[in-house]
Amino acid sequence: QGQLLAKSWSSLFGGQSGAALQGPIYSFNGRNVLMDPLWPRRLAWHGSTPRGGHARRWDCQGWRSSGTAEGMATALGEGRLLAGHRHNCSTP
DSSP states (O other), rough: OOOOOOOSSSHHHTTTTTTEEEEEEEBBBBBBBOTTTTTTOEEEEEBBBBBBBBBBGGGOOHHHHHHHOOEEEEGGSSSSSTTEEEEEETOO
């Protein structure tokens, strides 16, 4: 949609919890995930630690629909991309 999410790649993930995201976030089909009811949870799945490293135990690697694995994801409304919490990998 031509809107700037971050000034640079490093500014997106730099610092303690990454950049504060501002403005709308669009899905690949053009829906604003912050407003669209199709996206009730509004999570950004990343599998990272707050400093940007790989959260090995919580990355949904090898997840199966019948499993109870957890992965790191951040609610987009929190504003900090890597300030994640563990969520069940089956969460839509």
